[in-house]
Amino acid sequence: MTGFAKFALSVQKVRAAIHNRRKAGAKDQRGSSLRNDLTDLPASSPWDLPVEIQIRIFAYSGITDFHPLRLVCKAFCELLTRNEHEIVRQYLRLRRHGTLPSPIDDDRTYTRSPSDDVVLLSDLFPPSKSARGGHLYTFKYLHGLRRRQMLCSRLCHYLADRILDRFIQTEPAVMKASFPAKRNERNALVNRGIASIRFHLAPLMYYTLYFLESYASARREHTNMLLQKYEAGQLPVPLPLEIRQRMYRELQIRILRSPPFTNTPALVATHHCMHLLVSYIRYAMSPDGQAEIDDSWISSLLTLAPFVRIVEFFSAEIGDGGSQRTQRKDFMYNFYQDTTKYEKDHMNSVVFARASTESLHSSVEDIWFAAAAVELRARRAIPHDVEHVWVWNDNQVALKTYATRLRDHLTGDVLAGIYASTSAAGDDALSKTGALKDCQWRPISSQSLRDEVPRRSQNTTISGILVTLEYENIVYKAALLAETNSSPNQRTGSTSLPLLLTRFPTALRQTFITFLSTNFDTYCSPLRLPSSFLCAGLETYIDTLRTQRPSASDTVEDVIKELQLTLSFSSSIAPALRSLNVSVARSSLVGFLRDQPGQSAPKSRSLQHKLRSPFIANLTSYLDTHLAMKLDLDGSSSDQPAKHHVRLSKVACAAFVLGGEGRVKLVVAADRDVGDGSEDSRGDKNELALEAGEILLRSVIRKAVVEDHSAT
Template sequence: MSSLLHLISSHVKRARAASLRKQADPDKRATFRHRVFPSSSSLSLVAKVKNPIPTSTPWDLLPVELQIIIFAHCGIADLLTLKLVCKAFNQILSTHEQLIARQYLRQRRHGTLPAPLDDQRIYTWKPEDDVVLLSDLFPPTMSAKGGQLCTFRYLSSFHRREKLCSRLCYYLADRIVKRFADVESTFMKTSFPSRTKRAEFIKKAIARVWSYLSPLMYYTLYFLESYADARREQTNILLRDFEAGRLPVPIPPDVRKNMYLELQKRIIQAPPFTDTSTLISTNHCMRLLVLWLRDTVPPDEPNISDDSWIGSLLAVSPFQRIVEYFSAEIGDGGNQRVQRRVFMRNFHNDITLTENDEMNSRVFESAPNVHLHRSVQDVWFDVAAAELDSRRAINHKKERVMLHPHVPFLFGCPDCKPGLSDGCPHHLLNISWTSHRLSPLHHGLEHDTLLNNQAALETYATRLRDHLTNSPADAQGWRAAEDDPTSALSAIGALQSCTWEPISTLHFLSPHHVHEDEPQNQERGPAGLLITLSYEAITYRAALLAPPGVQSQSQKKARKRGRPSKASSSSSSTYLPLLLTRFPKSLRESFITFLSSNFDTYVSPLRISSAGLCDVLESYVASVTSSITSSSTKVEDVIREMHLALSFAPPIAPSLKALNVSIPRETLMSFLRSSNSSIGSSGGAGTGNSVLSGLSEYLQKHLALELGLPLPFPTSGTSGSGSLVGGYVRLTKVACAGFVVTGEGRLKVVARVGEGGEDEKNMGALRGGEALMMAILERAGSGLDREGEQD
């Protein structure tokens, strides 16, 4: 070890001697600095320390420029600690404080220094650019000589802001992802079977949301601090006018409010908010922050919500109070009760200091019962909405964060326009649905459109919420006895929220996994509506789906026939023939009553005949077969075992109501092989052959049971008519690993969302689920054109 130290010491001595020689030569001085310190041109202005204090170590042999670079690589908190190590460090850190701070900023900013904000600066979403954005938003103060005063105090404030924003973004991301995991418990269990995988998903999803929110939170912090500084500066100006006699009377509260709104307007109309995309993203971040602040504290009364405390928290208290609030809510870092008490005391002190401020009491009129900001809308939101309206940027897109492939998290504002890329059809998977037929929904007296009209969706969501909360059943909480008899006495709580959202598409796969010959752009609008009812203990959903191109085809027929009245009526109604509900019986009946009374629609249960179940199965198998391209994956890997239910009419077998037939995985393809050619060449029903032809022939040969399904070729003893003789034997249920469909209209599509690009087997299940859903939609839509279909 001593030999190594001696070697290092000799190298340092030679480097120092070379440095002194080249510094003495003016011709080589510039070249030396450029070669040794290429990113630190400011180090050439290093001041010589008079009487440097030695440390009696090789440190004394290092050039001052190299010592500055070493200190600049230390953390901000370490610099203050290093001052206490020895007098030599204290002397260097005190003498070269600005050079060390500037070098620190250059390293964090990739060789640049903070620059004034303007319209030309473009910031990326890369994590390494967060420091560039934050230091540009909060640059060092300017000295009297025109330079920036980069000090350790500035670095400390920079680090404090960075840490506050990071903690707040983490708290929001943690709440968002965990709420998603609670609401989407079925999706979590099916997509991530093990607890380890679920924990890994939550960890990665929190990191994604955390990273996305960080730059937006910097803009939010910039606005709040700029607003506080502007109020303080305006108060100083008004105080000088008051002392000079130019302000005869104190300013009343309404005038004070208008003055504060004008201050906010000036901030929003200046950089960085002159960029409309930045203004929109900051507006979404502010709304997300307020939304979760409201979520933590329920309103005092059901219909009255006082959010003035949120306005005071944003405007009166420093940004640190918001972080303290969320930290106290989850008990991060200590006793939760103590943290809440500390926050409430600090928040109360902030409000008291503002109300008792001597400068404010002399300038503004006293109003004890009036809050400084009566509503949260007084901070940012009213001014931002007016500015977006003036820029004609009302219909903008939502912010989109991918928690997982095919699982987006969307947040925005009421002015966001629902687009095709906003919705996600994964809510239709892994849920047992009860299906109904719907006649067209008429809404022309109130709204011209429904699916693309956010105002209409919010209106009907509010009506449905009022309809459910005012119903007698909601007074005690909806009972789930129909789904779980053991929970008949357990109420699910009060209704917390009701949302209507457009479903962008019925394609479960991402666009780059869709075949080129598939009409993925056939529908030019949302493919349906997703209605979510969130109660205290459970979440219920309903989906209203439309087959692709149905509306456009009806309108084309109306134009061809020359019937403008029919075309105009179709434009004031929406064709959503398939209704899927995941409700208990009492809630489903109340929901159907709401649809009938508000849209003048007729709702009837969807019954699927034996031939219809065969068509659905054939569509699923054909789609799965066409999606498998490698020899390592087979159709039976997706379908696994198949279970069929045959029911009998009472005259045939009074004691035998149903017969369950199970086809194991090993023999599945032997029953499907007879119709493989038709499956491979056609993706739907109507080819004359059924995927159950082999099974029908087997049952007839070995059990003398005529199933009545169409056979691929005539056999002895069969009518070959393709229909059941007398309707005594019916196929009532088809189930496999990918789906379950019953003749009573119960269906479930099973697939793991997010693994389609990695697992060909799961991609086949997703593609088969698309085909099955389209087949059900086709039968629901065709039922509206015929009188009915009977087995």
């Protein structure tokens, strides 16, 4: 084959290879385009959730979280901006128990009923109206509510502090004779007093702030109207100061004759709050009352920047958060700037005549007091009855209010209540619970312990409150229990709940106790149960089981099962031995319940407790005979040395646990294993165990009542 022929054959082979490669490339192109089409399909993301669910998720955030969430990413910013109206509405519904704020009108009145702070604030300060109809629910509106709540909360705290400080200074003999001598206990008492006064002042401060802001808004609108008349030639000369003051008083009377002040108790309560506020401003300037005070600057303090400068004034007076000298300089500078800005206002200088020697309100009486006196006389409310004190009994709204405040206390939200940092979140037990989903306060009736339907003849008074905290992974509960029979020396208008039972981690329990001490006139301390009470509680439980079913000899064994007693020793006689456990097996319980021949019950039990169970007496005799331990567990012998050095510190069994350091546990589950008998027999034993547990619980409540009365 010639060279040309070889070359032609090589060219054909190359052409065939190129052709085959092109055909293979076309197939790959069709396959890759198909794969690219598949990969271009959008993947699932959190934004695939329905917008209603996204709005509800964001509504659980705090007010201060919305702006940082906008900065997280562009998607968050677009979502929050696009759904701002719906998120704010949902946020308010969650904190107003399903309702939305509505503007104040003539058909609506307000009282001092225990409403949530958000409900009262948002009703007093509703969102502004939109030009297209409806209202503008914006994040700015929520921040405005939060700003007002913070101002009122701080001012209430400062006033409460000044009230108690004045009482301590003017009544040293009463403080020394009637209050604890230890400084830490006295400080704790003062803090409880401040919290109680602050709690009762909060709704009144909202009314006061509403009046001052409404008055400032009415003055601006009135000045604009006069300016329009002046520019139209209907007001030839500037108005003198006398006419100006008369106009402003008419504006105040108009506000007092519109809701919420159409309700006379609300008007009276706000009048008292205003008087308290002004009197303590005067007292701060002249504690001895000797110096003459120019009231005109107090009126300027109330009108130019409502509550803002007053909070700065009291903060500088107390020295809260820094140097008093620096705070006073800042207050004086800011107050001077306010007065200068008002004096240089163009509209005021055009409409009103200048009076350099006289201020706008020559006396503090020109703010509220003169107009309120006219209105109170017109309603025949001078003199008036003492204001009623509200308590929680039979008031479901109050329980919802407390539940909302506790939830906000735990989550750190400041709008609906007093702010508290969630320091408990760092606890190991709480780190696994997840987020707080729900908080409920429910009444406990006297019949609900046994799940019985109360008869009409039975007393259905509330005997406590059940607090439920539902987290994502666990549910915690606490119970505030009251004595069924009210004490004759109990104060009227108050609710006594002497016993608190909690099933909380340590950090959560401390946070809950802080919430109670902050919002109520209460003080929580561990209930110490003496050895005699533990013995009496054990014998009461056994006696209930035996007397209700004397024919069934196995009831005590099936309910109590194994019994364990913990004996604690004084360090003076046993420095290396802190405690000793005495276990009584299930099979040995019957032997300790038999009456021993020739043995009489101790006088203390026979006379005081009137019990028929010889368990403690037989156990004491057994320990004395077999272990040479002469004990006095129930305190029946007054001259025994063991009474001062050995005590019963814990009683534990399958039915209950009683601890001397304030531990109480009752096991009353209906499906508990109580033996191998028939179903009816198990049901009877469960009912009997439930009744014995209820009797034991009531004895603990009575013990708490006795301790409460002895402490007060």
